[in-house]
Amino acid sequence: MSPIYLKPVRYYFSSDKDLFNAIKNIFGFYPGNIFLYKLAFHHKSAGVETVTGMKINNERLEFLGDAILDAITADYLFKTFPLKDEGFLTEMRSKLVNRIQLNKLAQKMGLDTLVQLDSGLSNQYKSFQGDALEALIGALYLDKGYKFTNNIVLERIIKHYFNINEVVNQELNFKSKMIEWAQRQKKQIVFNVVDEIGSGYKKQYIIEIEIDNLPLSRGQDYSIKGAEQLAAEKAWTKLNEEAQK
DSSP states (O other), X not given: OOGGGSOOGGGGGOTTHHHHHHHHHHHSSOOSSHHHHHHHTBOGGGOEEOTTSOEEOSHHHHHHHHHHHHHHHHHHHHHHOTTOOHHHHXXXXXXXXSHHHHHHHHHHHTGGGTOXXXXXXXXXXXXXXHXXXXXXXXXXXXXXXXXXXXXXXXXXXXXXXXXXXXXXXXXXXXXXXXXXXXXXXXXXXXXXXXXXXXXXXXXXXXXXXXXXXXXEEEEEESSHHHHHHHHHHHHHHHHHHHHTO
8 A cells, every 4th residue: 555545653642633534535645744734724813822922823834835836737737738828827827726716625625624713703814715725735745745745736636626628618807797797787887995904925905896886795815906806706696696586
């Protein structure tokens, strides 16, 4: 049997057997350094206190995992579509790893049930599931290395949860859809930056869409463009649901 499936000796003496088993069930391997995976699921609202009294959380792992995920996805798309230009590859990567998609993926994988989060703040942190997924990829990279992580991300995430041909045909530019809809309906649509959260590389923007001066939806992302797209996707979904009633 391959070592990937063998339980590490520490498993039998660990209080983290549930987490060991959860990782094995989701990704097909047992963790080496279980602390990294525990930390990946600790949101900043429920940080782990060290012996020095300092609280640590999954934000650093999330930063690392985001970069690793982008690199793996870009490499996969580059090789899968050798004749496509940079614009196509960039749009495809956005379809695969945008914030809403990562949140949905984390929920499908059951990661949302593993996140340690202040329950009273769950509505405030809309992307904690996707953040935990990125942090988990960061933990995996530190524990197993890039080659192993690349294989897990491709086989257990991208190829398992996506039909790449269907992704190619998916409409991504929801902002354009909303603007076209507003023009047809002769309504005024405005994308407002209503708040900014954090600073530096962690800075996020909150965009609110108003239709005829009435708020319709909000989106939050690390770029204004990304937040606009998320808000527009929510608005588009809401409009279609109302139309079907």
